[in-house]
Amino acid sequence: MQERSEKLTTRVSRPAQVAVGLLIASIAALTALILWVNARDWLLVPSSRELSPTAALCVAGGCSLFIWFFSTIAYRLILNRPNREGGLFSSRFLYGAALIIALATLTLIFAPGRRIDQRARAFLYGTPMSAACWLLARRRATAARSTWR
Numbered sequence: 001m002q003e004r005s006e007k008l009t010t011r012v013s014r015p016a017q018v019a020v021g022l023l024i025a026s027i028a029a030l031t032a033l034i035l036w037v038n039a040r041d042w043l044l045v046p047s048s049r050e051l052s053p054t055a056a057l058c059v060a061g062g063c064s065l066f067i068w069f070f071s072t073i074a075y076r077l078i079l080n081r082p083n084r085e086g087g088l089f090s091s092r093f094l095y096g097a098a099l100i101i102a103l104a105t106l107t108l109i110f111a112p113g114r115r116i117d118q119r120a121r122a123f124l125y126g127t128p129m130s131a132a133c134w135l136l137a138r139r140r141a142t143a144a145r146s147t148w149r
Helices: 002-007 012-045 053-078 091-108 116-146
Strands: none
Touching: 012 053, 091 116
């Protein structure tokens, strides 16, 4: 595992890794700040609500999930702590991302009211991204299985 981790981080310089981690941490902090500033209006003051309470809770939950996700990535980058498979994302996450991207691509392709250039763009961008996530996940899962044996 340690050798695999060292192979992954030798391609990227440590200062660049920390810089990207700090950038991602600042994205998470900015999202937290936006949530904190707007939470009073969204959740606490009934007369100033622009959103219904259910929608406000969904927005707050989505922002919290976003903050957790980017904080985890920033933690791994800044402190050089890859996951068990040796990367930023697990193979399960990459499989999920591939499926979500494929579903979003199909939705954009078959959505009514879309022009043909929008459909073509969705296909040209979504298909390779979904395939790349799937292949990377499969490669990581295969490599992880071979190291466990």
